[in-house]
Amino acid sequence: MTSVRSGLLLFGPLLLVLTGAFVVPLLLLAPTSFQEYQPGSGIVSGSFTLGNYARIVADDYYREVVLRTLGLGVSVTIACLMLGYPVAYLIVRGHPRWRLPLTLLVIFPLMLNLVVRSFGWIVLLTNRGVVNNLLTDLGVIETPLKLMFNLTGVMIGLTHIYLPFMVLMLVAALQNVPRDVEAAASTLGSGRFHVFHAVTLPLTAPGIIAGSILVFVLTISALVTPRMLGGPTYQVMATLIYDEYMQLLDWPSGSALSFSLAFVTILIIWISSLTTKRWAGLA
Amino acid sequence: MSNLTLENVVKRYGDMSIVKGVSLNIGDGEFVSLLGPSDCGKTTILRMVAGLNEPSEGTIRIGSTDVTRLAPNKRNIGLVFQSYALFPHLTVFENVAFGLRRKGETGTALETRVNEALTMVRLSGYGERYPRQLSGGQQQRVAMARAIAPRPNVLLFDEPLSNLDAKLRDEMQIELKRLQRSLGITTLFVTHDQAEALSLSDRVCVMHDGIIQQFAAPEDIYRRPATAFVASFIGKPNRLKATVQNGRLVLGQGLGLVSEHPPGAEGENVDLFIRQEAISLSSSDDHRANRIPGIVALRSFSGPQVQYVIRIADGHEFIVQAASSGSGSDLAQGQHVTLEVLPQDVLVLPGAAQP
Numbered sequence: 001m002t003s004v005r006s007g008l009l010l011f012g013p014l015l016l017v018l019t020g021a022f023v024v025p026l027l028l029l030a031p032t033s034f035q036e037y038q039p040g041s042g043i044v045s046g047s048f049t050l051g052n053y054a055r056i057v058a059d060d061y062y063r064e065v066v067l068r069t070l071g072l073g074v075s076v077t078i079a080c081l082m083l084g085y086p087v088a089y090l091i092v093r094g095h096p097r098w099r100l101p102l103t104l105l106v107i108f109p110l111m112l113n114l115v116v117r118s119f120g121w122i123v124l125l126t127n128r129g130v131v132n133n134l135l136t137d138l139g140v141i142e143t144p145l146k147l148m149f150n151l152t153g154v155m156i157g158l159t160h161i162y163l164p165f166m167v168l169m170l171v172a173a174l175q176n177v178p179r180d181v182e183a184a185a186s187t188l189g190s191g192r193f194h195v196f197h198a199v200t201l202p203l204t205a206p207g208i209i210a211g212s213i214l215v216f217v218l219t220i221s222a223l224v225t226p227r228m229l230g231g232p233t234y235q236v237m238a239t240l241i242y243d244e245y246m247q248l249l250d251w252p253s254g255s256a257l258s259f260s261l262a263f264v265t266i267l268i269i270w271i272s273s274l275t276t277k278r279w280a281g282l283a
Numbered sequence: 284m285s286n287l288t289l290e291n292v293v294k295r296y297g298d299m300s301i302v303k304g305v306s307l308n309i310g311d312g313e314f315v316s317l318l319g320p321s322d323c324g325k326t327t328i329l330r331m332v333a334g335l336n337e338p339s340e341g342t343i344r345i346g347s348t349d350v351t352r353l354a355p356n357k358r359n360i361g362l363v364f365q366s367y368a369l370f371p372h373l374t375v376f377e378n379v380a381f382g383l384r385r386k387g388e389t390g391t392a393l394e395t396r397v398n399e400a401l402t403m404v405r406l407s408g409y410g411e412r413y414p415r416q417l418s419g420g421q422q423q424r425v426a427m428a429r430a431i432a433p434r435p436n437v438l439l440f441d442e443p444l445s446n447l448d449a450k451l452r453d454e455m456q457i458e459l460k461r462l463q464r465s466l467g468i469t470t471l472f473v474t475h476d477q478a479e480a481l482s483l484s485d486r487v488c489v490m491h492d493g494i495i496q497q498f499a500a501p502e503d504i505y506r507r508p509a510t511a512f513v514a515s516f517i518g519k520p521n522r523l524k525a526t527v528q529n530g531r532l533v534l535g536q537g538l539g540l541v542s543e544h545p546p547g548a549e550g551e552n553v554d555l556f557i558r559q560e561a562i563s564l565s566s567s568d569d570h571r572a573n574r575i576p577g578i579v580a581l582r583s584f585s586g587p588q589v590q591y592v593i594r595i596a597d598g599h600e601f602i603v604q605a606a607s608s609g610s611g612s613d614l615a616q617g618q619h620v621t622l623e624v625l626p627q628d629v630l631v632l633p634g635a636a637q638p
């Protein structure tokens with residue numbers, strides 16, 4: 001019993017903060033999402049409707065934004081994984097001399113403000129930005145590529161911003177792979193590629209899944225970068241929710257969107273944790 | 284199956300030589316142990332044979348094939364790690380099947396050979412379990428089954444028993460020896476445990492500081508150590524300094540010993556090694572025996588054996604081991620005794636060599 005009590009005591013402060021600052025406001029918001037909103041007059045008191053939720057699925061515009069957000073989440077996650085795994089591998093398995101500089105390089109962007117980093121990308125990606133000017137001067141293209149206010153721009157920005165999280169997760173996972181186990185595979189006739197495929201990859205699965213969940217959740221809830229690189233017209237769920245609340249003052253709709261986003265996130269985390277267990281043989 | 288040859292193998296890391304020119308030949312089906320203290324280069328040699336480290340110089344041959352620069356997966360070896368190194372994400376069956384699958388084995392043939400290997404290590408019926416559901420001893424046996432299943436040319440063991448508790452270790456030793464005998468696979472076994480090396484091997488290779496000290500049958504290693512290092516490393520012998528005078532080994536204070544082993548040149552300083560178990564405390568009629576009077580300084584009882592510390596006239600202390608069922612087992616502290624050592628048990632090696 002002592003362990004339960006000391007556990008509660010240890011967990012208590014965080015529990016209080018989370019309950020007061022997060023759970024209670026969220027629960028207060030729940031009824032709002034079922035209320036009707038009349039443009040011009042605001043929330044109709046005493047009303048009850050499922051319309052706010054129905055619209056997310058039924059309305060073409062909302063549906064597009066939801067699917068775009070999920071698609072963006074998947075794309076950014078895959079991009080981070082593809083770019084991050086080789087870096088993590090190099091950090092863990094490369095020459096020890098390079099470990100610290102490489103790790104610092106990975107962490108360094110995290111020390112810069114999010115807005116500054118997104119602005120950096122605007123400078124690079126606009127129609128008359130560094131990338132387009134360079135390509136035009138080199139004669140590769142004649143008219144500027146459209147790199148902003150679309151999926152490309154948002155994806156580049158988000159991949160860059162969330163890559164460090166993925167790399168750090170993968171570094172931790174790779175460090176936990178015993179070298180002996182890989183050596184054992186090679187003495188049993190596995191070539192380098194097969195060792196990676198049959199041993200290293202499955203043993204880093206928990207890290208891959210954890211990193212992917214982290215990046216996916218951060219991506220679908222990202223606000224600043226999609227707003228700056230997507231502009232006012234290329235909406236994702238987070239920017240849409242922001243606009244519903246702050247621009248249109250349609251709190252019921254914004255709340256419904258928020259809960260949907262939270263629901264999707266929880267669902268994905270749940271499914272992923274099931275997959276991890278099965279994949280890594282940890283069930 | 285084939286023999287394993289190392290020719291003048293050297294391994295350097297930067298300026299440090301870990302292995303300094305090792306040559307040895309292990310016959311077809313022979314069981315050889317590399318025995319030595321930690322950092323003597325024995326594991327490095329094993330890893331070079333496995334292809335996990337590359338020698339700086341020299342040649343390694345399995346059978347007639349030069350494998351010095353060959354990748355580990357092309358060598359057809361089986362390696363059992365100290366950490367077992369089982370694949371945690373695969374079942375016992377898949378662990379054992381791993382090497383066989385790499386050789387293109389499938390279907391019922393694969394199943395038969397995996398089950399064969401599991402039966403050999405007495406683990407049939409455990410195929411569906413995961414390594415973490417097994418005890419340390421069982422994991423060790425899975426590691427062995429995995430190594431032997433693809434029928435390698437050479438089996439390598441890297442201190443495979445050192446993570447097991449004493450009782451299990453003894454059981455596994457017997458099992459391992461029986462397994463190796465029945466398979467007849469050339470085996471290189473790395474250990475720092477002398478009892479393990481002596482009891483398992485056809486021949487033992489004692490290493491120190493990257494150099495082979497002696498490569499001989501266990502009995503020869505024990506009875507006729509080639510260097511002071513081997514003499515002091517095997518067993519825990521009493522070590523004495525002596526001078527050769529008139530064919531006798533003089534300790535000082537009028538004490539002297541006679542040895543059957545060539546004592547060295549007149550006037551030379553030599554090291555004497557006398558094993559604890561070679562000293563008798565009960566008087567016999569053997570007229571050849573060396574006799575030294577002494578006093579019991581300490582007695583400690585450890586079950587099957589009693590250990591004494593005996594102080595002799597010049598202040599030197601001998602450690603003597605007696606069977607607790609024997610006659611010399613109940614001496615009291617302070618009692619006067621006579622140490623008896625037969626000339627064949629006094630090992631003489633050139634002095635000044637430090638182990």
